[in-house]
Structures are given as structure tokens and as C-alpha cells.
């Protein structure tokens with residue numbers, strides 16, 4: 001089947017299954033030099049026929065993926081201010097160290113005695129994350145931020161169960177990332193939304209009204225997804241702790257606070273990190289991620305097993321250390337390559353460098369916000385006056401007065417060579433545009449982006465149809481995004 005159903009401009013692209021020919025190979029495995037073993041797999045688990053895999057030569061494979069990559073938009077081809085996702089540059093040094101054979105070729109079943117260097121790196125990374133968050137006990141197991149959230153909520157549940165209490169509710173502000181309520185539901189608990197006040201922080205009266213003895217925890221991110229730091233955090237912590245509940249910090253984006261303040265010092269009991277956001281990793285395409293959690297003393301007994309331990313002779317081991325542990329959350333220890341990259345980031349920057357990254361991320365966001373002050377009439381800041389590492393504009397006046405929606409603006413930005421910011425999130429802002437430039441961008445890049453937005457708005461004042469039908473210069477025109485999510489096209493031949 002030819003790839004003709006998508007609105008491609010120019011040539012069509014074949015899938016990898018449509019290329020090649022039967023029997024064609026890019027690699028020939030050497031002759032077996034050990035005895036062949038048969039009958040290890042039970043018959044009922046064996047395939048009757050081999051799977052139909054693509055059969056291509058090496059140049060065909062290389063060209064296929066290079067062509068696809070050229071048609072894609074990624075962080076290495078341009079500015080990618082995707083709010084809440086922290087698309088910061090991943091220094092090439094990290095790739096070099098992650099590719100060292102001692103790291104890249106380490107087998108997951110390697111005995112701990114012969115993986116001492118890897119365990120030491122992980123142990124050091126745990127200590128660093130503990131210090132950055134102010135919560136000393138760390139598990140690197142979770143594979144994503146949302147996986148870390150699940151670990152954290154299960155820990156909160158185990159904590160209450162251990163005290164003989166059944167608590168069924170979890171409070172999440174209405175600014176929360178979508179994974180927060182999803183996690184709560186997956187953990188078998190009930191989501192209770194807490195409102196937002198006029199400053200963009202938690203509505204304290206609403207919180208007081210909903211914080212009862214049936215609440216297991218509050219999940220909060222601070223600064224939140226509006227880019228607002230909630231100055232009432234100590235009061236929030238008091239309200240939550242007074243009813244015996246646990247305070248959970250969604251630390252997916254630590255970019256505004258690293259080296260400046262710490263979740264542990266704000267009164268939080270549990271935090272998850274997104275190593276693939278704050279601590280550099282190529283991400284966004286579904287690649288391996290890492291969502292470690294750090295917890296306070298009272299949460300430690302429930303932390304996942306096994307833990308990395310350092311024995312008196314200085315050697316490292318993996319052991320189950322607590323009977324109250326929620327157990328294991330995944331096979332093996334997590335995505336090790338992510339640990340290497342993030343450890344390289346932390347060690348190469350040092351404490352001062354991490355702080356500098358945060359300061360620069362906040363400065364860049366405020367600089368861009370100020371530059372966009374010129375178009376505030378059509379794209380006003382939703383909350384506050386200044387921002388932390390990201391900010392939310394509302395496209396409602398633009399839609400009303402210029403006749404283009406936030407989605408149109410986002411699509412037209414692609415024609416200017418910029419990846420669009422996050423759109424239509426957080427939900428409580430009408431026509432939201434969530435922009436996070438990160439610390440790794442130059443002033444010229446930020447100026448160019450602000451100019452592109454101004455140009456698009458001026459163009460829309462003349463002819464809104466151009467933005468409404470954008471993008472015009474990309475390999476693929478405007479897609480049916482809901483359809484793409486609801487009706488995936490699977491082309492692997494059965």
C-alpha cells in the first residue's frame with residue numbers, strides 16, 4: 001500500500017516494510033561457535049513462522065531514516081519552546097560518555113560485583129538528586145515522570161495503610177499536568193480538583209474546604225504550569241500536613257528552582273524528577289526517559305526494592321532493604337543511558353552551574369515575555385506580571401479580533417522554522433499558549449521568535465486565511481490530530 005492518505009506535499013514516503021526485498025540483508029551474523037540448544041521454549045510459545053521483518057541493505061536503512069529525520073522538526077533543527085516539556089539542548093559530551101562501551105554494552109544481567117562502576121555512578125546520581133531536591137532517599141527505577149508519579153502515589157498509599165488508615169482521595173490543582181489525575185486513577189484513588197486563585201496559585205479556601213482526613217496526598221508543582229511560583233507554599237504544606245496527608249511535588253521541570261530552593265525545604269515528602277527534561281536527554285519522540293523519585297525519612301521504608309547500597313568496604317550491591325517496600329516497579333534498574341547523561345550534566349555544571357542554568361532559564365523566559373509585550377493586546381499574559389521558567393499567554397483576544405486561533409498561530413510558526421509552543425494547556429486558560437524557551441537559547445533566537453509572532457499577527461490583520469491554512473512550507477500539511485490519535489494506521493504486514 002502506498003503512503004498516499006496523508007496530506008503530503010510532493011513525493012510520498014514508503015514505510016520501511018514497503019522498501020527492500022526478501023532475503024536482502026544489512027548484516028550477516030557470524031557462524032555459531034557454541035553448540036545450538038533446542039527445546040528451551042515450550043512448543044506452545046513458539047511461532048509457527050518467523051515475523052515479517054523489513055529486509056533492507058544498509059544504505060537503504062540509512063537513507064530511509066535520514067530522509068525521515070529531514071522531514072521532521074527536532075531540537076537540533078530549531079527552537080523548540082514546548083512549555084512544560086523543557087526541550088533543552090543535550091550537550092554532545094553526554095552522548096560520548098553514554099556511548100563508552102563500559103556503559104553502552106553493560107548487560108542488564110551483569111552481576112553487581114562486575115558492574116561496580118555503573119552502580120557507583122547510579123549511587124552518586126542518587127546522592128546528587130537527593131541534594132538537589134532536599135529529600136535524601138532516592139530510587140532511580142521509574143522510566144518516566146508519570147511512572148515516578150505512580151511510584152509516589154503508591155508510596156503515599158502504603159504510608160497510610162501502614163498506619164492503619166484508608167485514604168481514598170488525592171488533591172490536584174486544576175493547573176496540574178494531565179498525568180497527575182491519570183496517575184491517581186491508575187493507583188485506584190479518586191481525583192479531587194482544587195481551584196486556582198487570581199494570582200495563579202492554589203486557592204487556599206478551596207484547599208482548606210477539600211483537605212480532610214480522607215485525603216491521601218496533594219500533588220503540586222511549584223512553579224506550576226502557569227509559570228507562577230506559589231508563594232503560599234508553606235501555608236499549603238501546613239494545611240496538607242495538618243490533616244495527616246502527604247505532600248507530593250511534581251518535579252518534572254526543576255528548571256526554575258535548581259540550586260535556588262528545594263522541594264524538601266518547602267515541606268514536600270516526595271518528588272519525582274524528569275531526567276529527560278531538567279537534566280538533558282534527547283526526548284519528545286518517545287525515546288527512553290527516566291523519572292526517579294526522592295523521598296523524606298518518613299517515606300523511606302516504602303521506597304522501591306531493590307536499593308543500591310554501599311557496604312563498609314566501599315563496594316556496591318543491589319539489595320532489598322525494607323519489608324514495607326512497595327516492591328519493584330519495573331525490570332532491571334531503569335534506563336541506564338539516561339543516568340549517565342544526567343550524571344554528566346550534573347558533574348560538568350556543578351552546583352553553581354545548575355543554579356546558573358535555572359537563573360538563565362528564568363531570565364530567558366522573562367526576556368521573551370517582555371519582547372512579546374508588544375503584542376500583549378492580542379496575546380496577553382494569563383496570570384501575573386513576571387514568570388518563572390515558562391509563561392502562558394491567552395490567544396482569546398487574537399481569536400476575537402484577528403480571526404485566528406492559537407492553533408493557527410502555532411501552525412504558522414512552523415513556516416517560520418519554529419516548533420510551536422504547547423497549545424490549549426493549561427486548560428483553565430482560554431486559547432492557551434504555554435512557552436518555555438529554556439536556558440540553552442541565545443538572545444538572537446528569542447528575538448527571532450518574538451519577531452515571527454509579531455509578523456504572523458500583522459499578517460493575520462491583513463489576511464487571516466494564511467494562518468488558518470498553515471503550515472504551507474512543511475512536508476506535511478495540517479493534520480487531523482484527533483484522528484491520528486484515535487485511528488492509528490498500522491502498516492506492519494501481518
Ligand SMILES: *Cc1c(COP(=O)(O)O)cnc(C)c1O
Pocket residue numbers: 084085144145146147177179180221225250252253274289291
Ligand atoms: C512532562 C511532565 C510530566 C510527565 O512526565 P512524562 O515523562 O512525560 O511521563 C508530569 N508533570 C509535568 C509538570 C510535566 O511537565
